[in-house]
Amino acid sequence: MPMLFQRGIGTEHRAFTPTAIRKLLINTLAATDLTNAEGEPLIFSPHDFRRIFVTDAIMNGLPPHIAQVICGHGSIDTTMGYKAVYPAETIEAHRAFIARRRAVRPSEEYRTPTDQEWDAFLAHFEKRKVSIGTCARAFGTPCIHEHSCVRCALLRPDPDQRGRLIDIRDNLALIFRDWPPAEADDQS
Numbered sequence: 001m002p003m004l005f006q007r008g009i010g011t012e013h014r015a016f017t018p019t020a021i022r023k024l025l026i027n028t029l030a031a032t033d034l035t036n037a038e039g040e041p042l043i044f045s046p047h048d049f050r051r052i053f054v055t056d057a058i059m060n061g062l063p064p065h066i067a068q069v070i071c072g073h074g075s076i077d078t079t080m081g082y083k084a085v086y087p088a089e090t091i092e093a094h095r096a097f098i099a100r101r102r103a104v105r106p107s108e109e110y111r112t113p114t115d116q117e118w119d120a121f122l123a124h125f126e127k128r129k130v131s132i133g134t135c136a137r138a139f140g141t142p143c144i145h146e147h148s149c150v151r152c153a154l155l156r157p158d159p160d161q162r163g164r165l166i167d168i169r170d171n172l173a174l175i176f177r178d179w180p181p182a183e184a185d186d187q188s
Helices: 018-032 046-059 064-071 076-081 087-104 115-127 159-177
Strands: 006-009 012-015 133-135 155-157
Touching: 018 046, 046 064, 046 087, 064 076, 064 087, 155 159
Parallel strands: none
Antiparallel strands: 006 012, 133 155
């Protein structure tokens, strides 16, 4: 796995240990004679640089969800908590990213849809409604289970249909309780 900070040990490249990085930071800060507002020497931990990275990256246009992936966070809230990046700044950074992206994309991708295209888009959502909920398949894609919606991972059940789903489950349990069926007498 590639490492950001490596050192040569013999013929191998190995990652710096957290202890080695802490010692390097302590020695570097001691050599700079930098102090905080109270006149005390500055102290940094390796983790502080994650906070600096996230703040700097987002404020310079990196979309927050990309920073989340880079940092390995499970939640965007964790990433946003690394620095007091105000929501307005986050929104502006994302808008700047979208503007840069649109600038390099073909303009026909951002045209106003025709009435026929808009009607087809709206009709897609009507087609997604099934008797026990809604299908979450993507726009323009067909049902891949031939409407066996109970088995489909894309089914978003309607809570009002809970009783019906329980009936379906119970009926299936009865059918498969006696499976395989008894062989019928051959009358021929």
